[in-house]
Amino acid sequence: MNVVLQLLLAVPLLGALILTAGRRLVPDRATAAFGAVAGAVTLLLAVWLAAAFDYGAAHRVQFQTDVSWIPAVDVRWHLGMDGVSLPMVLLTALLAFLCLLYTTRVAPEGGRVRALVALVLLLEVGMLGTFVAFDLIVFFLFFEVVLVPMWFVIAVWGDPHDAAGRRRAATTFILYTLLGSAIMLLGFLLVYTGAHTFDLTELARRGGNGIPRGTQVLAAVAIGLGLAVKSPMWPLHSWLPDAHAKAPTVGSVLLAGVLLKMGTYGFVRVWLPVVPDGARAVAPYLAGLATVGILYGALACLRQSELKRLIAYSSVGHMGFVLLGIATLTAAGVNGALFAGVAHGLITGLLFFVAGAIKDRHGTGDLARLGGGMYARMPRLAGVFVFGAVASLGLPGLAGFWGEMLALFGAWHPAASLTRTTYLVLMVLAGLGAVLTAAYFLVLVRRMCQGTDTIGPSLLSVRDVTAVEVVAWAPLVALTVVLGLYPGAVLTVTDPAVRFLVGG
Structure with missing residues (x-):
């Protein structure tokens, strides 16, 4: 089966190389279909490994x-x-396939389908590689592979009405993440000076033995800063709203659904087991910043006037719950963080698909110009949008509930080495953030879906959900319901590995 794991990375890489080779291998009219087939094969390989x-x-x-x-x-x-890595591999393969499938019927602004599909396949290589790498340097290389392709996706195929804005957003994204990665690499080198190995399995087995506590604290800060940029943790999140607002639909889906999880995955894979003494010293600060992010994201959403920016700020809050769960240093909190990451990928991926569809139909994502009346104009699209919003606010019975609940439970009973009073205060504040999250999503639903149309008679006949959208979105809806009703599908997989990594 190790050959299958190699193929998991080789298939999208080979697909990207074939597309760049020119029209003699894949004609222009077959480019999108070829990408969808490559994505489907990669997804089948991931399912095969899961089986x-x-x-x-x-x-x-x-x-x-x-x-x-x-x-x-x-x-x-x-x-x-x-x-820990299996759910993330499946999530990545699924979202990449759905994005490639979506491209077969929804042409990107500005054309150049061949280049876009090749870049999405290259992105998939970097994302999958990050989740299966067990050497710090290999992890770092895959972690960096995604930066340049995502820059091009945002800068070339982003908002067609703001060329300067999309290039600025793409450049801000890559500068933030490159700086964070450079700091993270310094942390990896600090680990090597004490442990004399980059192997993650060996480092996890040692549990920090051989690395002085002072070195661990410095490494935990450096590694944590690099991962926090991509997570994104407040106040290192400021690249995110513009990147989402200017990115094309497939870029927003992959950015929210997978790229943000690369940072939080790194906290679980590297930060917790490799420098545990440093993690214990830094964890209260991480928890505090995560809680600020939860409140900030919710309050910022209440003031947003553009749909994709609103969903982007909601991601800051949701990822705050993920970081809070990790910062509890407990099996419950870390399991909740991993579950919340998977749920966020499904739900926010769906929301960005729907937001892209709304923007494509109306030519704008401005909430004031969109007005209300979606129930009347596009009842099926409105129904999917409401489902995504309700799932994102954490309704019990849907996937968005369990991860945040477990993160709060972890804060209720943090690791014995942490101050419980501090975490109880943070838990209460995070709970307030969850209430605010429900408030802004309910306001958004009322504003967009209810009432009468206010955007003019020319848009009364816009099309409802198309067949390719149904196929691309249905797996996300179904999995959101399944994981909401049976969270053990993820938790029974992650729990043994989490207990090994956190020593519980």
């Missing part, structure tokens, strides 16, 4: 490839999969 996964040993790294790559510094091509 062959030994769930009784989810804490163990499976399907491993471990060979020397750069002997001079002991860098190894070490890939594998455990209970």
Whole structure:
């Protein structure tokens, strides 16, 4: 099965290379279909790995490839999969396939479908590689692979009415993340100076032994800053709203659905097990900033006038719950963080698909210009939008509920080394943020869906949901319901690996 894991990365990479080779291999008219097929094959490989996964040993790294790559510094091509990485691999493969499928019927602004599809496939390589890498340097390389493709996706295919704005948003995104990554790399080097290995399985087994506490604290700060930029943690989030507002639909879906999870995944994979003493020292500060992000994201949403920016700010709040769960240093909190990450990928991916569809139909995402009356004009599209909004506010029975609830439960009983009183205060504030989240989504639903149309008679006949949209969105709706009713589908996979990584 380690060959299948190699193919998981090779198929989208090969697809991107074939598309860049020119029209003789894939004609222009078949470009989008070719990308969808490559995405479908990658998704099937991910499902195959999930079917062959030994769930009784989810804490163990499976399907491993471990060979020397750069002997001079002991860098190894070490890939594998455990209970923490499996849900993220499946989520990434699914969202990438749905984006590629969406492109077959919804042409990107500005054309150049071949280049866009190739970049999405290259993005998929970087995202999947991050979740299966078990060497710090290999992890870092995959972590960085996504930056340049996403810059082009935003800068070239973003908002067609604001070329300067989309380039500025793309440049801000890459500058923030490059700076964060440089700081994170310094943290990795600090770990190496104490442990003399980059291998994540060996570092997790040692649990920080051999790395002095002072070095661990410095490494935890450096690694945490690099991961926090991409998570995104307040106040390092400011690149996110513009990037989402200016990105094309597929860019927003992958950015919210997967790229943000690369940061929080790194906290669980690297930060917690590799520098545990440093994590314990830094965790209260991480929890405090995460809680500020929850409140800030909710309050910012109440003031937004553009749909995609509003959903982007909601992501700041939702990812705050993920970071709060991680900062509790408990199995319950970290499991909740991982579940919330998967749920956020499904729900916010759906919301950005719908927001893109609304903007494509009306030529704007401005809430004042969109007006109300979606129930009357586009009842099916309005229904999907309301479902996504209700799921995002954390309604019990849908996937958005469980992760945030477990993160709050982790704050109720944080790790013994942490001050419980501090976390109880943060839990109450985060709970207030959850109430504000419900408020702004309900206001948004009332504003857009109810009432009468205010945008003019020319838009009364806009089309409702199309067939390709139904196919692309249905898996996200179904999984949001399934995971809401049966959260054990994720938690039973992540829990053994989480308990191994946090030592619980």
